Amino acid sequence: MTMTSTPALLDGAILRQAAFEAVRKLNPRQLVRNPVIFVTEVVSILVTLLAFRDALSGNPWSFQAGVAAWLWLTVLFATFAEAVAEGRGKARAASLRASRGETMARWVPNPDDPAISAPRSASELRRGDHVIVEAGEIIPSDGEVVQGIASVNESAVTGESAPVIREAGGDRSAVTGGTLVVSDRILVRITSEPGSTFLDRMIAMVEGASRQKTPNEIALDILLAGMTIVFLIAVATLVGFASYSGSAPSVVVLSALLVTLIPTTIGGLLSAIGIAGMDRLVRFNVLATSGRAVEAAGDVDVLLLDKTGTITFGNRQAAAFITAPGVHLQEVAEAAVLASLADETPEGRSILAFAKEKYGIDVPGIRPADATPIPFTAQTRISGMDLPQGSFRKGAVDSLSAALNQSVPPELAQGIDRIARAGATPLAVAKDGRILGAIELKDIVKPGIRERFAELRRMGIRTVMVTGDNRLTAAAIAAEAGVDDFLAEAKPQDKLDYIRAQQGEGRLVAMAGDGTNDAPALAQADVGLAMQTGTQAAREAGNMVDLDSDPTKLIEVVEIGKQLLITRGALTTFSIANDVAKYFAILPAIFVAQYPGLMALNVMRLTSPQSAILSAVIFNALIIAGLVPLALRGVAYAPVGAAALLRRNLLIYGLGGLVAPFIGIKIIDVLLTFFGVA
């Protein structure tokens, strides 16, 4: 399920829009943020002026013009890459903005008297205001339900059209501006200032408007700027070395050398990679408040997951029946079903489902008049039903045995003990005052979760299960789910302490949470993934919100974070490795007149000095355009461990980067020669 339809990797409309944007981004004041491409632009201007000078003074100028044109294309491909990446986000933002519209709200001046309300524009609502929202109305801004319960269609934000319940108090009290109340009526306290609502933030994020460079991106930028300076020095001083050697390479040729040596490939694609990374996250229906958080996700060492709802289904379910001596299993199953007929709890329903599935026991048709349900109370801890065929009871073993004044047969007691030791809950079952056997209720681990944890382990991430259960129960479930560690009988403070302890040892911690009491831990964690269904407090504390409210999505978030870094590293390596071939193309071309022997370095056997230089410049420009899809899609990540990953990426992008330009430049040279361009 995705929030909006995902545009194809290179959608036609986006490309056209991006082409215009690419030109607009040539503004040097904007480009100066990207030192490598800025230098390229300055050089392009210089070469263009020289080409004009030569043309006006009647000198040969076609080579100069060719170099100038391809230098400009180098810059344009870079700005285009960024524009395409932004364009994909903008398309998504437009559809979000359409769902926002301008809403009139019913403002309640006095929340104690919600009957009195006055119309007020949504954009005028301040934090702390109260509004009343009824079925059919749009919730005007982010807020918290303070009174009432309603079902809300949140498809505008999450893409999920099935309504969700929002109610005052508890962990499902947060409502999002722009979503639709489909039943009932709620009093909402506004929690966002106008313009900074969830939807606003989301739009800003996908548009890339509030994009700031992430820490690793800044570091990489510095590396690239440093390399640019190094090559500036190398090319500038070459003027002196050449002049000593009796040769005077033209500024055009030196410019070509400079631009092909500085890391334009990664410089041109760097911001596109960052934007595309955020975009991938949005497509996964996860909204990050900053790129920093996405990057941090790639670094996570420890993943804190709540047991309930994440690792297990969240309620205990029947998993087995055991019998007292001399009782048939079928008998126990039937008694359990009849004792649970009036039990509407998930546990009770799971007993019926389990008996039907495992023993084929259907729920018998019973006339209500014949049945007397015995409801569960906290005092008795027993429930059941009196029927014509007998009186059936189920309940906590000690309570039932005390109530029936009957001791549990030793063989059964052993079985019950075994269940308890395994972390599950035994319920005794009795018919007509006689204990027949017991039901094993246990937390069922979600299918497939074990494999996901194994995958995380291969990524180098430890998973830690957090639960309020006692140690025994927690250990059993931890073993079954395959987590690396668990935190039993955990109170919110314990979670916070655990995170701090891990961070103190230098580890990065990610956690998912939804409740108000999760908020401190979410804020403390390096990556806090809040659930869209959670409380406003949790959503504010986390640095990401999962619109699908699926805590296991932390795993995808981690992968996206890693992919983002890998893509940057791979293209940097590729870009740097390219330089070797460019030297072999350009250096002999520049100095062959002075030292004919240097032709030996022309290993690609390029046709002429001019075609060699032009081919290198053209390759340098085209490779940026050619790598745009990879930058947007990201380099594939496989959880195979760091060494294997490095070996693979070094082979592809390091060795590939060394070899590819030799082939590419040769092909371009052949084409140029064939068409007689140079």
Added chain:
Amino acid sequence: MTLNGWAQIALVLGIAVLAAVPVGRWLAAIAQGRLGFLARFDRGVLRAAGIDGAGQGWQRYLLAMLAFNAAGLVLLYLILRLQGVLPLNPQGFDGVPPFLAFNTAVSFVTNTNWQAYSGEVAMSHFSQMAGLAVQNFLSAATGIALAFAVMRAFAQGSLRELGNFWADATRVTLYVLLPGAVLAGFAFIAMGVPQTLDAGVTAATLGGGEQTIPLGPVGLQLAIKHLGTNGGGFFGVNSLHPFEGPSALATALQIILQILIPFGLCLTFGRVVGDRRQGQALLAVMVGFVLVATLGIYAAEAGGNPLHLAAGVAPELGNMEGKDVRFGQALAALFTATTTGASCGAVNAMLDSFTPLGGMIPLFLIQLGEVVPGGVGSGLYGMLVFALLSVFVAGLMVGRTPEYLGKKVQAREIKLAMLAVLVLPAVILGFAAVALNIGTGISSLAAAGPHGLTEMLYAYTSAAGNNGSAFGGLTADTPWLNVTLGIAMMLGRFAYVIPVLAIAGSIAAKPRTPEGPGTLPTHGPLFAGLLAGVILILGGLQYLPALALGPIAEHFSMLAGTTF
């Protein structure tokens, strides 16, 4: 190339690597203050010297180092200027002229030992012993102390202090350099190197003339010249002089000494950071570069000059010009690769006479940043700068914020590392490009064309890389060269060290992240290969255009029959 030659190279290099193991262990003990039986003596020495040994943050460590070196610089300058009135001047030399004294003082304080003079005709015994030899010890101790400080930054998490410069420098001098130099010095004396305070001996030649053969306290100074990767010869022609390189055995010992501490410090690093494999990986890269460079030089020289061969020189001789038959091509190649790789700068063959490619390899080794293996201390911290850059690029490729030894490599470290990496190309290429286009520069050259370019490029490379070896041919004792080479040496040492210590300070303060399966392993062949690639690309690629106009152009011209 002969099997015998290969065997010599393998044997000497093998002994050096083996000997580096105990040296590395001993240096680690000193770095960590585990002085054993010396502990009481050590306390006494430090107390007597007024060193409290209190930990210093990176700025204070740096300031102490700079103050120490500034004082050494002034002192040495004064000794050289005043040598005419100072004692132990049996030859009656005058004071050293100001520009030369500046150049020489900077040269010895920065562990460069570039020599624009010939020792036997310019330096009194006092200048040699109390001036130059003292700085041979102190500049080496400074380098090793700095390396200790940088190592400690990686050794543990959230550290504020990098150690105490005064204690480090004192201990390194007293427990490593002095005993090592005395031991090796007597070995050299046993091999026939003179150690005397006499000015020289007068000999009657067969032709009936009289000849003065200069002597002096050579033996002990020779030992520290190599052990401390200083390289400043007592005599002008350095280890080619029969009294400074009396035999193949002596030259082999010199080779071992000049790479002993740089190799050993890698292993020290592994011990200090608590993972010996880390040090072994760095050592492997260093040995790999030395080996490849040696074989390259050996092949180029053994292959000989085609023009000589055409003129009838026996092909099996190869190019013996500028080499001593006592050492042969193999040991000349290994000596040259190690002395330039290790920022020592002593020579046992004249590079100016090498084939163009044979001469380019030592030049390129210095340009790589003096990290394979580099000078004592400076080689290791230079290598760590490259390791950080390698880890940064590679770390991104495994999908994590890059870490080296559990320390995150972030914007600040990259900024400082790039600053450090920028120093050498800016100084080398900048000065050389200017010097080749002004009259005073050109007039210093002995050769024209690309060979002249190489001579000039080599001079600034050698100075900025703090190597000190001379390519030869260049008349270096001119005001322009004395001053600019002096500046190049200072920038190459101190402009590099400041960002490096700042990195150490920043790295030290970071918590140390425990290693996990997602962590990039920084030992093993994969990382070693990557590190080698990064050194070549980030450290070497920028020099290719200049090299193309120097040795490379000369090589192809030579093949085409053109000489310069």
